[in-house]
Amino acid sequence: MKKRTYRLLCVLAGTVLLATGALTGCSGSGKSGVSKGDGIQQTEEAGATEKHAPKIDGLEYKKTMKLKYATGFDVYYYKEGYKLLDVHEDRQYLIVPEGKKKPADLDKEIVVLKQPLEHIYLAATSAMALFDAMDGLDSIRMSGAQASDWYIDHAKKAMEDGKILFAGKYSEPDYEMLIDEDCDLAIESTMILHTPKVQEMIEDLDIPVFIDRSSYESHPLGRTEWIKAYAAMLNKEDAADTFFDTQTEVIGSLKDFKNTGKTVAYFFVNTDGTVVVRSSSDYIPKMIDIAGGKYIFQD
Structure with a gap:
């Protein structure tokens, strides 16, 4: 048999690592009030196409955010912000601008995020790099690290300056602090799916929960986006567009x-001793490919 070189990759080339904007190192169908985008419509640019905007009673559609790599989300813009x-x-999350009210007949399954969001509990630590890149740390009041x-x-x-407080890790948040600090949004990683009771308790406090699914993207720039x-x-x-274009x-x-x-x-070991590798269609194998290597776990 040929000898193969097995290497544990902790950090890729700096430029590629930066492009993820996230790594922390080694450590349906229509509903009343809204309908899912399910078709194609012309944009302002000749020949360009985009998904149909979900129809929301009481709101008038304007445009759709343009995405180049990300496939896990879409943002639709309506008049009045x-x-x-x-x-x-x-x-789905309806972002309601400051001073405005949510539509009267909004589907109950749509989570409402009221601006300004200034007291965020960020338990999805990978997202901190993205907030930092667009100068948005002032909106984060509590951290899960x-x-x-x-x-x-x-x-x-x-x-260290007390501008961001430690409010417990994702599985053991300080619920009293979330209340005392008027938490207006909890941003969680998909790890929260392993502790559904925690998510339920946060939402019982009338705090909306947003689950970051950027790690499901198949390209590092998809995650960055x-x-x-x-x-x-x-x-x-505007700040996000500038940063993303640079990356x-x-x-x-x-x-x-x-x-x-x-x-x-590339692998990691869980606290229970389980060894975990990344799917060959994951963004990390793509990073390895961009950096000039070959991911050994192709199957």
Whole structure:
């Protein structure tokens, strides 16, 4: 048998790592009041197409956010500042601008996010890099990680200065702090799906829960583009567009990077001793490919 080189990859090339905007290192059918986008319509640009906007009683559609790589969400814009954030295979979130009210006949399954969002509990630690990139840390009041755990300097300093408080990890949040700090949104990773009781308790406190599914993207720039979902919440679309375009250029500069043929084994070990590898269609194997390597677990 040929000998193969197995390598544990902790950090890829800096430029590719930055492009994920997220890694923390080694550590349906229509409904009353709204209908899912299910077709194609022309945009303002000749020849361009986009999904039909969901119809919401009382709101008038304007445009759809343009996405290049992300496939896990869409953002639809309506007049008077309303936005609908549709996370595929999950929930829809109606972002209601400050001073406005939600539509009277809004479907009960749509989660309402009232702007301004200024007291966010960020338990999905990977999203911190995206908030930092669009200068949105002021909207985060509580974190699911301690100051010593952060690799993001601005987040670490904000916690040391008391601007961001530790409110417990995702599985054990400090519910009293969430109440005392007027938490207006809890952003969770998909890990919360393993502790559904926690999500239920947060929502029982009338705190909306948003689950970040960026890790399901198949391309690193798809994951990075989730910055636009958060930008819609904070009205920071311009900053997000600028950052994302820059990262796209970084990856674009690597298009002629030759594959070395070297194999890479990327895995992690859970606290219960389970060894976990990434699917070959995941964004991390794609990063390895962009960086010139070959993901060993192709099947």
